Amino acid sequence: MAKGKVEIYSEACKSCRYCVITCPKNVLGTTEAVNQKGYQYVVALRPEDCIGCAMCATICPDGVITVYREGA
Amino acid sequence: MEKIYSRASGIFEGAVSGFCPGCMHSTICKIVTQVIDELNMTDHTCFIQGVGCCGLSITYLDMDTISAPHGRACAIASAFKRCAPETLVFTYQGDGDLASIGLAETISAANRGENFTVIFVNNGTYGMTGGQMAPTTLVGTKTTTSPYGRDPGEHGYPIHMCELLSQLSAPAYIARVTCADVPNVRKAKAAVKKAFEYQLAGKGFSFVEFVTNCPTNWGMSPLETLDYVRDTVLNEFPLGEFRAK
Amino acid sequence: MAEKIFMKGCEAVSESAIRAGCRFFAGYPITPQNEVPEYFARRMPSVKGVFIQGESEVASANMVYGAAASGVRCMTSSSSCGISLKSEAISFMAGARLPVVLANFQRGGPGIGTIQPAQQDYNQATKASGNGGFRMLVLSPSDLQEAVDMTYRAFDLADKYQNPVMLLLDGFTGAMMEPVILPEAKTDEELDAIRATKTYATTGKKGGKQHKVICGPGLDTRVSQEEMNRRDAKMYEGWETDEIDYEEFLIDDAELILTAYGITGRIAKSAVKLLRAEGYKVGLIRPRTIYPFSKVAFDNLDYGKIRGILSAEMAIPEQFSTDVKTAVCGRTKVETALSSGGNILDRGYIIEQAKKLYGDK
Numbered sequence: 140m141a142k143g144k145v146e147i148y149s150e151a152c153k154s155c156r157y158c159v160i161t162c163p164k165n166v167l168g169t170t171e172a173v174n175q176k177g178y179q180y181v182v183a184l185r186p187e188d189c190i191g192c193a194m195c196a197t198i199c200p201d202g203v204i205t206v207y208r209e210g211a
Numbered sequence: 212m213e214k215i216y217s218r219a220s221g222i223f224e225g226a227v228s229g230f231c232p233g234c235m236h237s238t239i240c241k242i243v244t245q246v247i248d249e250l251n252m253t254d255h256t257c258f259i260q261g262v263g264c265c266g267l268s269i270t271y272l273d274m275d276t277i278s279a280p281h282g283r284a285c286a287i288a289s290a291f292k293r294c295a296p297e298t299l300v301f302t303y304q305g306d307g308d309l310a311s312i313g314l315a316e317t318i319s320a321a322n323r324g325e326n327f328t329v330i331f332v333n334n335g336t337y338g339m340t341g342g343q344m345a346p347t348t349l350v351g352t353k354t355t356t357s358p359y360g361r362d363p364g365e366h367g368y369p370i371h372m373c374e375l376l377s378q379l380s381a382p383a384y385i386a387r388v389t390c391a392d393v394p395n396v397r398k399a400k401a402a403v404k405k406a407f408e409y410q411l412a413g414k415g416f417s418f419v420e421f422v423t424n425c426p427t428n429w430g431m432s433p434l435e436t437l438d439y440v441r442d443t444v445l446n447e448f449p450l451g452e453f454r455a456k
Numbered sequence: 457m458a459e460k461i462f463m464k465g466c467e468a469v470s471e472s473a474i475r476a477g478c479r480f481f482a483g484y485p486i487t488p489q490n491e492v493p494e495y496f497a498r499r500m501p502s503v504k505g506v507f508i509q510g511e512s513e514v515a516s517a518n519m520v521y522g523a524a525a526s527g528v529r530c531m532t533s534s535s536s537c538g539i540s541l542k543s544e545a546i547s548f549m550a551g552a553r554l555p556v557v558l559a560n561f562q563r564g565g566p567g568i569g570t571i572q573p574a575q576q577d578y579n580q581a582t583k584a585s586g587n588g589g590f591r592m593l594v595l596s597p598s599d600l601q602e603a604v605d606m607t608y609r610a611f612d613l614a615d616k617y618q619n620p621v622m623l624l625l626d627g628f629t630g631a632m633m634e635p636v637i638l639p640e641a642k643t644d645e646e647l648d649a650i651r652a653t654k655t656y657a658t659t660g661k662k663g664g665k666q667h668k669v670i671c672g673p674g675l676d677t678r679v680s681q682e683e684m685n686r687r688d689a690k691m692y693e694g695w696e697t698d699e700i701d702y703e704e705f706l707i708d709d710a711e712l713i714l715t716a717y718g719i720t721g722r723i724a725k726s727a728v729k730l731l732r733a734e735g736y737k738v739g740l741i742r743p744r745t746i747y748p749f750s751k752v753a754f755d756n757l758d759y760g761k762i763r764g765i766l767s768a769e770m771a772i773p774e775q776f777s778t779d780v781k782t783a784v785c786g787r788t789k790v791e792t793a794l795s796s797g798g799n800i801l802d803r804g805y806i807i808e809q810a811k812k813l814y815g816d817k
Contacts (some may be wrong), residue, residue: 155233155433200237207212275658278671285520318513
């Protein structure tokens with residue numbers, strides 16, 4: 140059971156991948172899917188591993204990621 | 212589950228910033244608005260935006276704003292704050308704006324100890340106009356106006372604004388931060404908060420320099436810029452608090 | 457009746473501004489207007505106003521931009537080359553539609569220009585005080601009472617149109633002393649009420665739905681540049697009917713018209729009196745508002761009986777006189793009497809030129 144959850148506002152994602160390299164649990168990644176601006180937006184590939192540390196959201200320039208955590 | 216991290220109310224709902232992918236302008240907008248929310252000042256803030264990429268904040272930040280002529284934000288902020296002391300006032304300026312065309316306005320406002328905050332975005336280039344040499348461009352760096360690399364014999368050396376302003380007696384708070392990794396984003400946010408708190412306490416001039424990136428004009432991927440900031444740029448522009456009265 | 461006070465031009469203008477509610481002044485030392493910032497520096501603390509000596513003309517004009525954005529009545533002054541430096545902010549203030557009052561104590565030529573009295577900045581003031589094709593109301597007084605009254609009124613005009621207003625003076629008007637009756641000082645309550653009307657002031661959203669933006673339309677993507685230019689043009693057009701202000705003196709039976717503005721208008725008026733004493737049927741048209749130009753004053757003349765018009769100004773080459781010629785549009789001969797470079801236009805010379813143009817009595 141995941142301790143955290145990320146919600147991704149994919150239209151605002153510009154695919155810089157800062158979150159991808161920052162996430163300590165390798166939760167995030169990109170797929171072939173693109174948003175309206177043509178960016179391969181980030182998705183939670185392994186949401187079950189999310190610990191809700193918010194490092195991805197902290198490094199994300201565009202405030203794309205909202206983070207929830209169990210018993211915060 | 213509880214929400215522990217989200218955008219602040221100072222960003223238009225659902226807005227997508229006009230900044231390039233990976234540009235730390237977006238990060239700065241994000242943390243500045245978060246701090247202002249934490250201080251409950253979003254409805255009582257006016258920011259004065261410089262010319263250049265800073266101007267993209269006009270359609271991103273949902274707060275009162277004045278757009279300054281190139282370089283003049285500190286002059287405008289000086290007068291505005293004196294006439295509206297209850298408003299939280301900050302300027303949002305790039306390196307060309309603040310350290311080249313606006314150098315006199317910056318230093319003079321700092322020297323008068325004007326009670327507002329400067330958010331200085333130093334990415335070593337003129338981003339909006341296409342990557343020309345800035346006063347903060349590193350020695351050897353090729354830009355569109357230093358195509359053979361910045362040559363100290365011809366162009367001089369990068370200007371260090373925090374160190375320069377630290378020579379003045381009046382400024383209350385001077386710090387240099389970056390957003391290149393999570394610990395530094397957190398430190399940067401703390402510095403912004405401190406600067407605003409200084410202003411709210413009437414302590415005088417506060418200045419936070421962000422060492423940032425420009426993936427587009429540096430010709431690097433966003434991820435490459437993070438390494439370049441950490442491994443190269445920070446050697447020229449060391450981080451830290453230079454003044455905290 | 458209000459008390460008459462003997463005052464110097466620069467100081468009379470400054471005091472009148474404070475009485476009109478000016479609570480922010482930023483300036484930079486430049487002759488011949490140093491007494492203006494000096495006066496504000498002395499006087500502002502007593503009305504809880506703000507005076508800042510800017511680090512440059514550029515900065516002080518931008519400070520006024522910031523002050524206007526906060527909703528206070530504000531002013532800056534300078535002289536010729538200093539106004540050129542302020543033109544950046546003037547253009548921004550016109551673009552952002554902010555009410556400010558500007559005063560130019562003109563110098564005698566391009567570049568640094570001699571500091572002696574002249575009227576070399578008419579074109580700059582009335583045609584282009586900055587980039588972008590904006591206009592502003594320009595008022596020019598002939599004596600200190602008029603300078604006081606115009607300054608007071610300039611603040612109302614700036615607020616009325618939410619646009620910069622310029623007072624065009626010269627070193628003569630700034631330095632001379634005359635008795636003046638000062639207007640009533642606006643009370644703090646009146647000023648608070650005026651400030652409360654300035655809903656554009658960017659002092660925070662304060663619960664408002666929309667954030668307020670002060671900038672030219674180039675950046676604010678919510679409005680188109682052309683739309684704003686058209687809106688401004690409509691306002692400028694309205695001035696042509698609503699804000700024309702000129703003095704007519706003895707023109708009913710006049711066969712020769714002298715025309716001049718500012719301090720030269722006063723010299724010309726005295727020339728008219730002397731010529732009348734000699735039996736010449738001479739009259740005067742003296743524009744007080746010099747932008748927009750008092751074209752109507754020249755349209756109202758009966759060209760059937762007019763021998764010519766003599767336009768006098770302290771500018772070489774002519775500037776004001778070109779507008780006179782455009783207004784007259786060939787309906788009669790227009791000659792000029794000019795001086796420049798700090799040489800105050802000689803009344804005797806005006807009379808001599810007038811007699812030449814008049815011909816036989």
